[in-house]
Amino acid sequence: MGARNRFAEVLQAHGGLMSRIAASYEADPALRDDLLQEIALALWRALPGWRGEAGLRTFVARIAHNRGASHVLGEQRQPRPGALPEDLPDPGIAPEQHAHARQEGARLQAAVRALPLALRQAVTLALEGFSHAEIADALGIRVNAVDVRLSRARQALREQLGESA
């Protein structure tokens, strides 16, 4: 299989994961788009080195978080007033439902972005359905550290989402 085809397949399978991780690091739509592109480029470079020692999803998540952490080293920006997202709506949901789900999703995104980096990284992976062992593998930490981080993150999310509700 050619490198291009392989890259396209991985992007197709894990593009959503990459996009959501990028969104957990950057609120500005244009900068998030740039970050997503950086993640995709890093994935293209790293993909030939993947030997299957970790699951592909874990590998992709690790690259996305590493790029995200590098991005955080720059200045964090707030979204410009009135900036419209360029993303496409999910066609499977009715408009009213979509608007409500979108609003709830946006609140959760903002709450996740407000978490300290260590908690944020663990939470995004947990929300993506990663097991605690997979999160530990992706972030290079022990499983009990994952437990602690997720427990703290849950508390913080509850407080934040409860406050803004």
Place this chain on the structure above:
Amino acid sequence: MSTHDEWSDWAAQWRTQPVVDIERLRRRTLAKRWRMLAMVVFETVTAIGALVQTGWLFAHPGLGLRWKLFATGGTVLVVVMWSITLWLRRGTWRAAGSRVAELLRLDARRARAGIRLAQAQLWGFAALLVGVAVLAWPSLQPSAWMHDAALRRLLLVQIGANAPIVLGGVIFCLWYIRRQRRRLARIAQLKAELGMV
């Protein structure tokens, strides 16, 4: 609500985020990769071309010392520019699959190296100014340029041309040091957040 239900609820909300146009992302990523590749090829060809040209000038028997000095200066300039390009691009070579902790350590090392480099550059500017002042001291005396219009013009041109360059360099170095210090502070903060301290 149980912990499991709460996480399931949040996970469902999390996945309502807008769908990304994967095909567009793929196209843009590949286009960027080609642009970066083309830039490297262009820079390499330009550097090799410049080196061949200056090498030819240097080896040409019919050319005088002035042209040979020009060729030497050209070669040095190409090497310096090439080094600066490599230095600026170093961040893009990092292993994307490494752990965040390793990347942060690498970033901190680079920031500290950048500060040292900029400080060395500031000392270099100071040494240059002192050296030039010592060499030109006799010409800088008012008795020397007061009655010599040509010398006065020469000094004014030299000061007018070089002062903005040196001043700009000093300002850039100070700004760069400040920026790298802020970066180091941010890295320390991230390390603390990640429990690395």
